[in-house]
Amino acid sequence: MNHVVQCEKVTKIFEQGLIKVNALTDVDLAIEKAEFICLSGPSGSGKSTLLNMIGGLDTPTSGEVYIDGEEIDELNKSELADLRLHKIGFVFQAYNLIPVLSAQENIEMVMQMQGVSKKERNEKSSAILEEVGLQGMEKRIPPELSGGQQQRVAVARAIVSRPSLVLADEPTANLDSVTANKLIDLMLQMNEIHKTTFIISTHDPMIMQRSKKLVKLHDGRIIDIT
């Protein structure tokens, strides 16, 4: 099994009082290393839910999720945290950054938790800031950055410690099209250079066009993979 991600019959049912919502139904999905996948579908189709399952932020009602061949259902909270810390990077739609930390500190935070030395952290974070085009903004805190800049910092943070997988949940939803395009450029570039696997959810057709593989979700089911 050389899949980075493998989902087998993943089903998620949310129960809210008497109402049951089938957010995902029997999702099978296998993703290989260095793929750049776009998860598309209308709002409410289950994109975020699927990404949360893959990232170990939530557990499926039935079915299995494997990351690097490891079944994540079997991991306890702390092992899950370690899995996320070392193997997965996240980029969310907004509020990605810790507001009290500067751009550089936000990027270094993950490495700091991993126990990387200060010197190495500094080198890596400076390098990645340059790569994402934010040199000179190291000391700025999130409120002093634009939306696009904040998302770039988030991408930089997601890939700086070389995870096998980056999950981005509608990362461009709050951006104008020019900025959004630039962010996708950046992620594609990172995918090429570092061979990092990307799974990006979106309902923006422009982004779907640019992806290498498109997975279409509708009402919690995969209806098409191209």
Next chain:
Amino acid sequence: MTTNWQFAWRNIWRNKRRTILTMCAIGFGASLIVFSVGLQLGQYDLMISGSTRIYQGLVQVQKKGYLDEARMRNSIADAQTLANNIRKTTAINDVAVRANGFALVSSRERTYGVAVIGVETRHEGNVSIIPGLVKEGRYLANDNASEVVIGRSLAKNLKITLGDELTILGSGRDGSIAATIFPVVGIFDSGSRELDRGLVQIPLNSFQQVFSMGNHAHAVVIYHQNAELVDTLKTQLQPLLKAADPDLLALGWDQIQPGIKESIELDYSSGWFMYIVLVAIITFSIMNTFLMSVLERTREFGIMLALGFKPINIGKLVMMEALILTLFALIAGTLIGLAVNYYFLINGLTFEGMEEIAAQYNMPATITPQISIESTLLGPAVILIFTLLAALYPAMKIRKLEPVEAMRHI
């Protein structure tokens, strides 16, 4: 109007945990202050009733200047007639005349200097507990009897028992030598060190003869169990005293024993210092709740402003919320405080070491809290004022709110 109150009520419960914690802080403060003010006031009642009941009475009529320097010459002429008039006009029967002197009293073996008090034997029991506390023998028989009662400690110091003779040697009102020998007919035990070792009583007429007093005496003691009547009683006595002798004064217990009054005031003010500090701490503690409940609704208030609400209306709404929350907490807290007070009122409160300290001040060893308007409402009123002041700050901030800006707020 009703809808406004309803609206405010619902807003309070939007964040249950926060509201309950805030109410707990206010209720805790209220119940604590209600309880301890009740306890303090109860204790003061005991101190006052102790000091008036034991010996000093509620009001005393004395000659001007006698209170500061108890000189024998500074006496009231025809004191018994005055006392009778007082009984008649005030309808208070607990009135007794006393004459005070100082003398050396000797048994066969020992001599001590003590206060000698001439008392109206029929009335003394109405204004002091001493006649009732005669543990051996009996109290003085009548105003002309040649006999003496003394305290237990003094009897022990003098090495004297019932029936033994006591020599009294002092100087009379005119400076002449006053000397007599009376048998001890009774020994009292009041529990007060001062009285038991420093005082002997003889009948008033005998006193007047021995100390060459004529019909003079030094004090008319009036007792009433309700200490709050002290001022009424004093005004009531005024015309009577003026008619008898313009130099006569009616003195309240607080003038006779200013130490008790001042130590009560000292205790009460230091108590209130602590309560105010506590209320201030609670106020700061809950100020954040008020502040947050306004700030987190900035967006909502923006919409309300856009819909045509005036800032003053929103300010009112916020104040109403604070008022409802505080009132509910205060009522609950006050009821708890009252319940605790009521429990101790029935069962009495005592603690270790209380007995020794109480004895120091002639007080019983159990305190019963006072339940009165003051003890019940003063503390909660102070808390209400403080919390409403705390709520005023965020309410004032709303006046500066601009609808467009507020709606952009997240």
Next chain:
Amino acid sequence: MNSFLLIFSLAWRNLWRNKRRTLVILLAIVLGVWAMIVTAAFMRGMIFQMLEDTVDNLAGHVQIHHSQYLDDPVINNSFDPDSHTISRITHDPRVLMWSDRIRLPAVVLSERETTGITMLGVNPARESKISFIGKSVVEGRFLNSSSDTGIVIGQALADKLETRLGKRIVLMSQDINNEIADRGFRIVGIYDAPLDPTEKAFVFVGKETAAKMVGLKGAISEIVLRLHDTDMVTPLVTEMDQLDHTIDVMSWLEVEPYLELMIQMMDTSMFIWYLIVFLAMAFGIINTLLMAVFERTREFGLFQALGQKPRFILFQVWLEAILMIIVGLLAGNFLSWISVMATGDGIDVSVFARGMEMINMSNIIPFVITFNDLMIANITVAVLGMLTGLYPAWRASRLVPADAITRI
């Protein structure tokens, strides 16, 4: 270590993220700490002053009497100051100074008034060092020698007797044969004591003169000792009280038994006060921290998504609470120190002068901050504060990551 630095800087920065809110709750903590320390200092000062006054007020640290004297304070219950036991006590290295007295109840007569007092026949040189009288004579002089024939009385007594410096007064007391002895004295000095009752109760005469008046030969009624250190009082008393059963050795605390009781009661009531004050702040601390936690829900979700363990989040919020309490404690202690310094000698409560007299106290109450009181107040707040902070921290660590991120 890395992680700790991260947690620490996160906690510290988050603490100041909403400055107004933090300052408001800090005000509550600072005020609370201040209230704790200052009330303890005031109470401690009150007791300290009471003890000082008691010692100064003739009691000394240790008193020696004839074993019968306290029950029956007459001339016959006296003892020989030159006995082996007594000289052993007075020569003990722990004793700083001592004074021997003839102490008798007596009656004083002026031309106009009569009243009861306690007569103290003293050795002026020794007495003036040990009790207040050495620095309290405001008119005339203190006694010159043990055989001085003058008398020194209190201001209040002089007023009461309508007499003054230079006049004669007569003292009457019981002599060694149970007869009444009297003797005239010229007033050579008037003293002013902190408390009126003292002035009205005690007169000072020469020891030899007093002995002659009542017919005592060499014996005395009491010796008071002052020790180098108050901690030595109890051991010394226990040791010396066994030497001779005709002699009664007792400590100042036995003289005023309720003082010791008050000290004990103070410790308990102070602790209750600390708890009450703390509770008043605790509601605010919990509410404020919970607000801070819930409005950062997303952030905690993010932390978890980034791979932080719930433990880490718990520590982060807890540390925020701890830092808040430490800052509050530091400021509270500082404020207490300033206010105690600002009051100088203490606070003047002379408005309640006669109330203070009732509990045997003078009108200036000094603030006394003891290391112990300081520690107890600080530790109470620190420990309880940390426990309080644990609840919001636990809440923060239990937020479910997926929920926390998706729900805004």
